[in-house]
Amino acid sequence: MLTKRIIPCLDIKNGRTVKGVNFIDLKDAGDPVILAKKYAQSGADELVFLDISATLEGRKTLIDMVLQVAKEINIPFTVGGGVSSVEDVDLLLQSGADKVAVNSAALKRPELIKELSDKFGSQCVVVAIDAKQIDGSWKVHSAGGTIPTELDLFTWAKTVENLGAGEILFTSMDHDGTKQGFANTALARLSSELNIPIIASGGAGTIDHFIDAFQKGYADAALAASVFHFGTIEILDLKKKLQENNIPIRLS
Amino acid sequence: MKVVIIDYGVGNIKNIQFAFERLGITAQLSQDTDLIKQADRVILPGVGEASSAMIKLKETRLDELIPTLKQPVLGICLGMQLMCNYSEEGHTNGLQIFDTQVKRFTKSVKVPQMGWNTINNLKTDLFFNVKMPEYMYLVHSYYAENCSQAIAVTEYDLLYASALKKDNFYGVQFHPEKSSKAGEQILKNFLNL
Numbered sequence: 001m002l003t004k005r006i007i008p009c010l011d012i013k014n015g016r017t018v019k020g021v022n023f024i025d026l027k028d029a030g031d032p033v034i035l036a037k038k039y040a041q042s043g044a045d046e047l048v049f050l051d052i053s054a055t056l057e058g059r060k061t062l063i064d065m066v067l068q069v070a071k072e073i074n075i076p077f078t079v080g081g082g083v084s085s086v087e088d089v090d091l092l093l094q095s096g097a098d099k100v101a102v103n104s105a106a107l108k109r110p111e112l113i114k115e116l117s118d119k120f121g122s123q124c125v126v127v128a129i130d131a132k133q134i135d136g137s138w139k140v141h142s143a144g145g146t147i148p149t150e151l152d153l154f155t156w157a158k159t160v161e162n163l164g165a166g167e168i169l170f171t172s173m174d175h176d177g178t179k180q181g182f183a184n185t186a187l188a189r190l191s192s193e194l195n196i197p198i199i200a201s202g203g204a205g206t207i208d209h210f211i212d213a214f215q216k217g218y219a220d221a222a223l224a225a226s227v228f229h230f231g232t233i234e235i236l237d238l239k240k241k242l243q244e245n246n247i248p249i250r251l252s
Numbered sequence: 253m254k255v256v257i258i259d260y261g262v263g264n265i266k267n268i269q270f271a272f273e274r275l276g277i278t279a280q281l282s283q284d285t286d287l288i289k290q291a292d293r294v295i296l297p298g299v300g301e302a303s304s305a306m307i308k309l310k311e312t313r314l315d316e317l318i319p320t321l322k323q324p325v326l327g328i329c330l331g332m333q334l335m336c337n338y339s340e341e342g343h344t345n346g347l348q349i350f351d352t353q354v355k356r357f358t359k360s361v362k363v364p365q366m367g368w369n370t371i372n373n374l375k376t377d378l379f380f381n382v383k384m385p386e387y388m389y390l391v392h393s394y395y396a397e398n399c400s401q402a403i404a405v406t407e408y409d410l411l412y413a414s415a416l417k418k419d420n421f422y423g424v425q426f427h428p429e430k431s432s433k434a435g436e437q438i439l440k441n442f443l444n445l
Contacts, residue, residue, distance in 0.1 A: 002369045002408055003387065040432070045368055071270050076389055076430045093264045098391075098430065121300045123364050123391040124264075166364055166391075195359060197366045220362065250368040250387040252432060 003248045004214050005045040005221035006235055007199065008228040010035060012051045012081070015061035033068045039228070040075045043235045045250060047073070048101070048169070048223060051081030052144075063095050070096020078126055080169075084108075086115055093120060101169055103128040104142040107149060107156075110163060117164025126199075127165040129156060131186075132173035138186055145173050153186065154193060161194050168194065169223065171201040179205025179227070187217030199223050207233060207241045214247045253443060255279040256291035258318075258331075260308045265297040268328065271429035271439055283312050292323055293443060298330030302354065302394070303342025305330055319347055324445045325421050332416060332423030333394060341394050350416045350423060352399040361409045364393040371414050371426065375403040378415065378422055380441045386434045388414070388426035396425065 010017045016030045028034055036047055049069070051062045059082065066079055079092050080101025089100045106113050106127055116125045130145040131138045131153040138153035157168055170190060172183035182200045190198050197220035200213040204224035213219045227233040242249045257268055259281040272279040279295070280287065288294055296318065298305055309315040318325065318335075327335045336346045339354035346354070357363045370385035388406075395412040398405055404415035406425070416423040422442065428435035 002365060002367055005367050070267055071273065074271065074274065074430065074432050074436060076391075076427075094266065096264065096266050096270060098264070098267070122393070123299065123366065167366060195362055196364070197362050220367070252387060252434070 001248045003045070003250045004219070004242065005199075006043070006210070006238060006249075007046045007048055007221055007223040008039045008044050008235070009048040009050060009201070009223050009225045011225065012049050012062060012065065013053050014055075014058040015065045018052070032065055033072050036069050036073050036077070039235070040073050043239055043250070043252065044075065046075060046221070047077040049077060049079045049081075050101075051079065053082070063091060066092060066095040066097050080126070080128055085112070086119060089116055089120060093124060099124045099126050099167070101126040101128045103130065104144075106160065107140065107142045107151070110159060113160055113163035113165055117166070122164050122166035125165050126167045126169050127160040128169040128171065129153060129160075130171045130173055141173060145171075154189060157190055157194055161196050165196060167197045167199065169199040169201055172203060175203030176201070178203055181205065181209040182213040182217055182219070182222065184212055184217035187213065187219050191218035191220075197221065204233075207238050210238060211242060211245050211247065214242070215245070253277060253293065254291045255293045255295065255443070256288050257281050257295040257297055258288060258314060259283050260305070260312060260314060262298050262300045262305045262308060262330070264299060268295060268297055268429045271436070275436065275440060275443070277443065283314065285313075285317055288314075288317065289321070294321055294323060294325045296325060296327040296331035296335065298328065298334060300330060301342055302330060302333060302339040302346075303344035305334060306342075306344045306346065309334065309347075315347060319349055322420060324442065326442050327421070327423035328429070329392060329425060329427060332425055333396060335416070335421060335423050336396055339394060349421050350396070350399075350401055350418055352397045352401065352413060352416065354394050354396050356394050357409045364391055365408045366391050368431075369406050369408060371404040371406055373402070373405050376417055376422075377445060378403065378417070378438060378441050380437075380444075382434055382437055382441075388428070388431045388435065390414070390426045392425060396423075
């Protein structure tokens with residue numbers, strides 16, 4: 001049976017992980033390759049690297065990092081953040097990324113999704129969507145959640161599916177950082193209205209939150225950052241608990 | 253040991269090269285007929301769309317060369333699908349090595365299948381020291397129909413062939429290069445065939 005995926009997310013700036021990583025057994029917790037390796041060994045199913053470098057120099061360093069990760073890591077990984085053209089994606093895939101996540105650039109020019117899926121195949125095109133509820137309806141936000149758009153989450157999600165997205169990474173801005181659980185109602189609706197995999201993001205605080213994302217939100221994968229980086233949740237413990245709750249999971 | 257990964261311009265094939273590097277093997281990317289013929293092991297990779305990939309193989313006449321190879325050949329993902337008789341994706345004939353057809357998953361499941369699923373009913377030394385069932389990483393919208401040449405099966409929508417073998421030709425639907433330790437074992441086994 002296809003298993004549910006657990007995906008640690010690493011924020012990258014100028015080729016280093018940022019936003020606090022607290023592993024006492026790691027000599028250099030800022031080195032994305034060392035961290036990625038640790039996650040791969042501890043049972044992560046996939047990794048997501050989100051680049052928040054603002055400078056061209058930072059982007060170049062990202063490519064080097066992707067190459068290093070690809071050389072060392074034996075599980076799939078996605079790279080996102082600032083991806084805005086076919087050339088960007090080509091470079092990332094050639095450097096060894098398995099998938100690429102697009103967000104703001106797709107909002108600006110939705111045809112980009114079609115161009116990418118035609119050229120590289122749907123399987124490597126992840127569309128990241130940041131949304132929050134405004135007056136009871138889910139509104140998509142661009143530029144890392146800073147700019148609200150008029151787009152409805154579910155309409156936009158359907159649009160990107162039709163344009164050839166292979167997967168959706170949905171971050172609920174209402175839940176992100178709260179550690180109060182994922183946006184399960186919205187997730188469940190996305191999962192029932194769409195026929196591509198949905199990654200749940202934003203709100204992970206406890207193991208029960210992951211159980212809910214799969215059982216109530218029908219997510220295909222769940223992504224989290226700080227609970228893994230700070231060791232609040234060990235991936236192996238999490239996966240054992242998921243299995244006890246009859247959620248299909250890979251335990252190697 | 254000379255390993256050649258056939259480079260015919262589809263998808264990201266560096267990851268396969270990196271996976272061999274982790275096993276201490278330098279695999280060469282090439283579409284040179286002589287190099288491919290002389291290699292000890294040949295990999296036919298592939299990510300993307302079947303009919304355009306077939307066109308690329310034809311442009312370089314690799315479609316004629318590959319079925320005549322005598323050393324162990326391993327098709328990965330789309331590479332395996334291209335070694336089958338026919339694919340529904342772009343309605344194209346394949347290399348006619350494996351006697352089965354490639355079809356699209358139905359709408360009753362999410363497409364593409366993306367993630368880790370189990371391989372079962374493992375046969376041949378390609379799976380030496382691999383437990384049964386074992387998890388492999390898969391990303392695909394089309395599958396090869398189960399048949400007598402299947403050496404592994406996976407269940408998604410239905411039971412399909414996730415690995416195939418005929419003579420010196422092997423094909424795997426999953427990505428051994430991205431399937432952690434067990435995937436590495438399979439690549440090692442391929443080198444040891």
